[in-house]
Amino acid sequence: MRKEDKDQTDYQEMDYMDAWVRHYRSFTAEGQCATYIPALEKADPTQLGICVIGPDGTVIKSGDWEATFTMQSISKVLSFIAACLHRGIPYVLERVDLEPTGDPFNSIIRLEMHKPGKPFNPMINAGAITVSSLLPGESPQKKLESLCILIEKMVGKRPTINEEVFRSEWQTAHRNRALAYYLKETGFLELEVDQALEVYLKQCSIEVNTEDIALIGLILAHDGYHPIRKEQIFPKRVARLTKSLMLTCGMYNASGKFAAFIGLPAKSGVSGGVMTSVPPRVRTEEIPFKDGCGIGIYGPSIDEYGNSVAGVMLLKHIANSWDLSIF
Amino acid sequence: MRKEDKDQTDYQEMDYMDAWVRHYRSFTAEGQCATYIPALEKADPTQLGICVIGPDGTVIKSGDWEATFTMQSISKVLSFIAACLHRGIPYVLERVDLEPTGDPFNSIIRLEMHKPGKPFNPMINAGAITVSSLLPGESPQKKLESLCILIEKMVGKRPTINEEVFRSEWQTAHRNRALAYYLKETGFLELEVDQALEVYLKQCSIEVNTEDIALIGLILAHDGYHPIRKEQIFPKRVARLTKSLMLTCGMYNASGKFAAFIGLPAKSGVSGGVMTSVPPRVRTEEIPFKDGCGIGIYGPSIDEYGNSVAGVMLLKHIANSWDLSIF
Amino acid sequence: MRKEDKDQTDYQEMDYMDAWVRHYRSFTAEGQCATYIPALEKADPTQLGICVIGPDGTVIKSGDWEATFTMQSISKVLSFIAACLHRGIPYVLERVDLEPTGDPFNSIIRLEMHKPGKPFNPMINAGAITVSSLLPGESPQKKLESLCILIEKMVGKRPTINEEVFRSEWQTAHRNRALAYYLKETGFLELEVDQALEVYLKQCSIEVNTEDIALIGLILAHDGYHPIRKEQIFPKRVARLTKSLMLTCGMYNASGKFAAFIGLPAKSGVSGGVMTSVPPRVRTEEIPFKDGCGIGIYGPSIDEYGNSVAGVMLLKHIANSWDLSIF
Amino acid sequence: MRKEDKDQTDYQEMDYMDAWVRHYRSFTAEGQCATYIPALEKADPTQLGICVIGPDGTVIKSGDWEATFTMQSISKVLSFIAACLHRGIPYVLERVDLEPTGDPFNSIIRLEMHKPGKPFNPMINAGAITVSSLLPGESPQKKLESLCILIEKMVGKRPTINEEVFRSEWQTAHRNRALAYYLKETGFLELEVDQALEVYLKQCSIEVNTEDIALIGLILAHDGYHPIRKEQIFPKRVARLTKSLMLTCGMYNASGKFAAFIGLPAKSGVSGGVMTSVPPRVRTEEIPFKDGCGIGIYGPSIDEYGNSVAGVMLLKHIANSWDLSIF
Incomplete structure (x- = not known):
């Protein structure tokens, strides 16, 4: 100590x-x-x-x-802050609710049971993928850049993305792809699925x-x-x-x-x-x-x-x- | 004012x-x-x-x-406090969890989906009925008495139960009976269904x-x-x-x-x-x-x-x- | 042989x-x-x-x-026939659907998920309890009588009810009571819960x-x-x-x-x-x-x-x- | 006439x-x-x-x-027959069950509720995509070829695939992609998602x-x-x-x-x-x-x-x- x-x-x-x-x-x-x-x-x-x-x-x-270590779900907090900063709170809350669920973080059930399938909160994967897609910038790179700028302001140094972890997650992200395509169908995900997942999985791979x-x-x-x-x-x-x-x-x-x-x-x-x-x-x-x-x-x-x-x-x-x- | x-x-x-x-x-x-x-x-x-x-x-x-007005769900807070006071927190938490659900207050779905069907928290009806059954005393009267004593200590006067509201709720409590019988079957409700419901619905009818x-x-x-x-x-x-x-x-x-x-x-x-x-x-x-x-x-x-x-x-x-x- | x-x-x-x-x-x-x-x-x-x-x-x-042996769920077929005979098919089908579910026979989930909670078919308990309540006659005795008359016409002898099995089921029918009260709340069960369960559990206890x-x-x-x-x-x-x-x-x-x-x-x-x-x-x-x-x-x-x-x-x-x- | x-x-x-x-x-x-x-x-x-x-x-x-017109879900019958013919019934039934569900054809809920998520039957999309992936041949083309051969044997002419309908479905198949990725994660889909969807959506586009x-x-x-x-x-x-x-x-x-x-x-x-x-x-x-x-x-x-x-x-x-x- x-x-x-x-x-x-x-x-x-x-x-x-x-x-x-x-x-x-x-x-x-x-x-x-x-x-x-x-x-x-x-x-x-x-x-x-x-x-x-x-x-x-x-x-x-x-x-x-x-x-x-890589942030993983901790990054959901940062992307939520960045999205609110750039889009305004009301814009973000039109696309994701704020209610706890009691479901596993990667559950799809509630999206199907509760029409129209708005993700219940930004801390479950369905909500976090939606929020990541709302980061400012057209490309995944731009969106990640805006997130990294926010983090740098707070911790005083430029964060790095662990590419090995990202690639590892990218290849096994079947469940997250299922969630993202579901959100795409219901209209809550405006970005392309691959782009939204790239942002989401890269933010998860930020090292701290x-x-x-x-x-x-x-x-x-x-x-x-x-x-x-x-x-x-x-x-x-x-x-x-x-x-x-x-x-x-x-x-x-x-x-x-x-x-x-x-x-x-x-x-x-x-x-x-x-x-x-x-x-x-x-x-x-x-x-x-x-x-x-x-x-x-x-x-x-x-x-x-x-x-x-x-x-x-x-x-x-x-x-x-x-x-x-x-x- | x-x-x-x-x-x-x-x-x-x-x-x-x-x-x-x-x-x-x-x-x-x-x-x-x-x-x-x-x-x-x-x-x-x-x-x-x-x-x-x-x-x-x-x-x-x-x-x-x-x-x-009658307390209705506000009484769930009081019966939870009284149950913890008399049984100890661990005893109560063996019979009811502390997790938010995102489900309607009178939902049965989660009891069936998540074996073994422990109620998710004491603020939904399934959990509140379970908690009411844990109040000290053998009879519904004794259980309500212990709750009223706690309330009297706090507000400085003996609370009254609105019998008209109680009877009205008792007659239309089909959904609560469904929940209570479900809990009876899964073993989380140790009291008889009618007794647990009498306590629960009377506590809901306490006037404040x-x-x-x-x-x-x-x-x-x-x-x-x-x-x-x-x-x-x-x-x-x-x-x-x-x-x-x-x-x-x-x-x-x-x-x-x-x-x-x-x-x-x-x-x-x-x-x-x-x-x-x-x-x-x-x-x-x-x-x-x-x-x-x-x-x-x-x-x-x-x-x-x-x-x-x-x-x-x-x-x-x-x-x-x-x-x-x-x- | x-x-x-x-x-x-x-x-x-x-x-x-x-x-x-x-x-x-x-x-x-x-x-x-x-x-x-x-x-x-x-x-x-x-x-x-x-x-x-x-x-x-x-x-x-x-x-x-x-x-x-006692009929148990086999009786669901007989009460469905009797209800259709006495009420007409359309009357019965307004209160119970004909779709298979894939759910366990005693499931409540679908009643809650699919508003307004019409039982999916007469072979699951929710549907069977509803059907039993539709048998002709005011009292459980009358309803069972009409069922027994139908069975007698077919098998050539008066069926008996195994009272020991009935009492055994009556005392442990928590899940069926939960279903019945749920149906009572949604309005699909017109009879009193205790009466509907008496008919249902007695028909289950008919010996063959x-x-x-x-x-x-x-x-x-x-x-x-x-x-x-x-x-x-x-x-x-x-x-x-x-x-x-x-x-x-x-x-x-x-x-x-x-x-x-x-x-x-x-x-x-x-x-x-x-x-x-x-x-x-x-x-x-x-x-x-x-x-x-x-x-x-x-x-x-x-x-x-x-x-x-x-x-x-x-x-x-x-x-x-x-x-x-x-x- | x-x-x-x-x-x-x-x-x-x-x-x-x-x-x-x-x-x-x-x-x-x-x-x-x-x-x-x-x-x-x-x-x-x-x-x-x-x-x-x-x-x-x-x-x-x-x-x-x-x-x-294009076959759409009618094709599920043909691919099921072809898969059984080439793989044998037991092999197919290890990967898809035969139970009706009562759920919408594109539902994901049951896959998540019932571990391990085996599709309930070959007539819902989750089951049909799984079955299509079991058609013989390494490539989507080979798999479709085996299906077309079966159909030709029955109707006496080579079926054609409506490319416009296929492209239209391919671009809007978000829900089917969600299902396929879910199946990929649970291991019931052995083929790559894009390949399985190509087979499935092309078979849906066969003209009859x-x-x-x-x-x-x-x-x-x-x-x-x-x-x-x-x-x-x-x-x-x-x-x-x-x-x-x-x-x-x-x-x-x-x-x-x-x-x-x-x-x-x-x-x-x-x-x-x-x-x-x-x-x-x-x-x-x-x-x-x-x-x-x-x-x-x-x-x-x-x-x-x-x-x-x-x-x-x-x-x-x-x-x-x-x-x-x-x-």
């Missing part, structure tokens, strides 16, 4: 983070790396890392915080580490304002909408349980990342990060829902210890 | 609340009173009332705040006014602590769980949109009540009720989702004006 | 029927008796019996042909043996005409409708496979009975029962679909040997 | 066929031509034609019997007239034997299987009603064709075509289920007049 920038952080605090990571790392054995994307299967399932960033620049890092997603979580916590660079990256109303979506739909089919026991807006990906946003909160006790923070976690061993096994346990421990819940 | 107890409330504030209620009352015409329960159909659709209570006892009341539900909302906002009576009514962990459920599932199939645009834990009933809990929040601007509050609204004209048409509009206006969102 | 009434039947034929029954009896081990109705679980799973009756009175009997159902199958084969008593019991158009329903929906979720490989209108029950109707057919070869026949089979060990394991195998063997298919 | 080949047909009979066609033509106004395939929309909705062929070569033709499909219906009626060319085209067991499928699933979601009121194996297409197979039957009265026949009908104005409006009415009239039912 490294302590940076600030002296006031209690050293005992840093020590216990290392202890926590050590403790929860042993639970990585309860899950396994995602197998349906060949490139993800190669990850080291015993890895577990965390980065917490406060608005004053306080940073706590521990374990495999530097490991690089825990520090990057902690920073994005922090900016969301501060309603689109970058407290370190002191710049409003996106409007408060987009940030609020996004955090509500993360809370109700961000952790796949465990979103309700996550909201109940952790109580924070978060988004996970099958690669093992969890991006969490902790808004400032009123507490009478002395607890860390009262002014909010962003938390990035990486642990590629995932549970039956698709969430990092040890990552969620570690986050629950921290949320309870520091009383982070928004409720 | 009446201003009570405290002198420091800005009189302009009280005036604008009256103006808001007047304004949104005109939108009651966009909905209609619930028709599937004969006794509810008799309500005056033009009514709209509100009560806001702060932890220091500040109260703002306007419109038809004194009107009496906006002040009562504002007070309950306030206690939830303060994690189970009654800030006026200065007493912990139920544990913080039960309060947190309950507020997360209200946020993800409390406003029927508009819960996601409500979380996105209002951002508060709330529970509505088809009788037109909306109980909202506003936790304390960190804000730099001078805004009312920074230490949180409870908001009770009544407006029996409901929309397609089952939520008070004008009530939700009024609440959205207040939430935006006072920046009440938890996100 | 006993040969009755007629001399012209080849004795070798009788011998091979005994051999077939002996052979297929060993396959009863591949299934088990229905467990969800306590009274059915007591049956002897090794039993297998058959009765074939031709229009000239030729009868072939073998194995446990004399064993008594293989000779009885063979006779009913024979009368259906001859379009409602009793070739032995030489009397038209019900109109040809009712018989045709009924046989088409048996073919498309009579063997639970194996109806399609049964039609494909056996090709005969048949109805099974979870008690292990299979009632089959073999219409006259044009064949150039010398084969038995060219003028059609009825086949009754009993074998209480049932497969995953609810059909008699050994009974279906035996029937397939006979259908292929005697080229009985209607196609 | 033209009478060919045989003298013994009653001339009055020919006259009434013309009268029937005239009568039912007026009902074409109750439907409309399929709109989802642009090329089909151009058809003349007032057309109605019929051809009946008996095993002795008797032919009755009336109305627009000579009009050319009522005489062609009447002939195929006749051969099916005679269990695969061509009574005019006196040649066994395919085995009896394949014919029986095919006819049972047509009866249980051949007329889209009206298959059950068609079986009940017409009682014949038939397959319709959205282009307005209906291919019917009438097996020989035992009747005491003097009625036409006792030795069976094939009936081809064309009427491009279709009903809500996708079946020729006037065609089904005409067929019902004939089936009742001539007592054609297999039951």
